[in-house]
Amino acid sequence: MVTVAPRDRLNARGLPLRAVSLVHHEITPGDSLPVEVKIRYRHPAVPATLQMLANSRARVEFAASFPAVTPARPALL
Numbered sequence: 876m877v878t879v880a881p882r883d884r885l886n887a888r889g890l891p892l893r894a895v896s897l898v899h900h901e902i903t904p905g906d907s908l909p910v911e912v913k914i915r916y917r918h919p920a921v922p923a924t925l926q927m928l929a930n931s932r933a934r935v936e937f938a939a940s941f942p943a944v945t946p947a948r949p950a951l952l
Contacts, residue, residue, distance in 0.1 A: 886940035887941060887942075888937055888940050889923070889935050889937055890914075891933075891934055891935075892932060892933040892935060893932050895927070895931050895932060895933045903927065904927050904929045905927065906926070907924050908924070908925045909923075910922075910923050910924065910925045911923065912937070914944050921937060921938065921941070922937075922938040923935050923936060923937045924936045924938075
């Protein structure tokens with residue numbers, strides 16, 4: 876799918892994650908953590924909040940909006 880729109884319409888405030896594997900097993904669904912994330916391989920890390928959900932899912936909320944956030948491989952945290 877291709878989206879054609881003005882740049883400001885491509886901004887995202889966050890993204891969903893699935894198949895999240897955590898090293899720290901005491902983090903449970905409903906917990907939130909301050910994190911830094913990279914939305915692209917060469918993009919600098921930006922501040923965000925990671926909220927754990929049920930069934931190995933999570934949600935990332937960016938501190939600011941970013942353009943053209945696209946799907947990638949499942950995250951390993």
